[in-house]
Amino acid sequence: MIVKLILGPTAWDRVLAFSSMSSKISIISLVYAIINNFIVMIDIIIIFLVLNLWGVVIISRFLERGRK
Template sequence: MIYTILNTLILVSLILMIIKLILGPTAWDRVLAFASISSKISLLSLVYAITKGFYVMIDIIIIFLVLNLWGVVIISRFLERSKKND
């Protein structure tokens, strides 16, 4: 029961972040929405892994989060450098 409520709340916030990703007025808003979406997907996967007992998935989720962090840093550096060139 509690996992259903948790999943529903995460999905609602995920939908709101997808809307922010599409409608974000600046590139920085889109980068933050992308990072938030990736974190929420990881959180949904973590809840699923715990409820079903697939504890091996936790390692995969951690790797996904690290790759997400690197992606956000790379995109941020790219946006920062392109802003300096303008």
């Protein structure tokens, strides 16, 4: 995914790689937070996932419309 993020042939591939990487990082962090009983970290992960979703939507809309 890191190679696809850096060298992706299209911008859509880069957006998909970014979304996939951030989701996997969030899942790993969530498992770590649950195992170590870090309740506050779970809230931070949820906020990170929401911001990731908004970011992907905004970037996708920008790419769909093109640069004006």
